[in-house]
Amino acid sequence: MGAKFGADLPPLVLGPAVVPEITDPAEAEKETELAVLSAVAHGNGPNGLTVVRAALVALGRLDQEHALVYFQLIWNGLREPMRQALEALVMERQIEGEATFPPFVQKLIDRGKLKGMREGELKGKRDTLLRLLARAGIVLTENESARIQAYTDTATLDRWIDNVLGATTATEVLS
Incomplete structure (x- = not known):
């Protein structure tokens, strides 16, 4: 029997330690997918809100369909305290009239809240x-x-x- 193709390749494991924390919105806009990965990997950490915020700013330059998919990935990776903090931040910006997040993110936050x-x-x-x-x-x-x-x-x-x-x-x- 012959050797199986790829049997000698070790699996590639990607964890939070190897993903950079992207906190600068300008950097996030240059590397949107990396910013999304950063938000998923570090969104619940000490700089979580800053990382998520940078990723959301970057999503604003994408078409709504892709931005929604990326946002859902980020949202699914967040634990409840960080989700609440993000909701509060978006609502605070809406109250103050500052549009710092893509419109689709603002629409996802409950208007009643x-x-x-x-x-x-x-x-x-x-x-x-x-x-x-x-x-x-x-x-x-x-x-x-x-x-x-x-x-x-x-x-x-x-x-x-x-x-x-x-x-x-x-x-x-x-x-």
């Missing part, structure tokens, strides 16, 4: 403002209270919270 997170942030700021006003002894009219409850701009709510210090009237706070 995004809306709930934004509403929770606004409610917390409104509640803080109302508590600070009460502690400062500043009484609100019904219109002023309704204005605070209806406001949806976080930067303005933050400014109003800062204005409470040293204010004696609601007009000084809500200016």
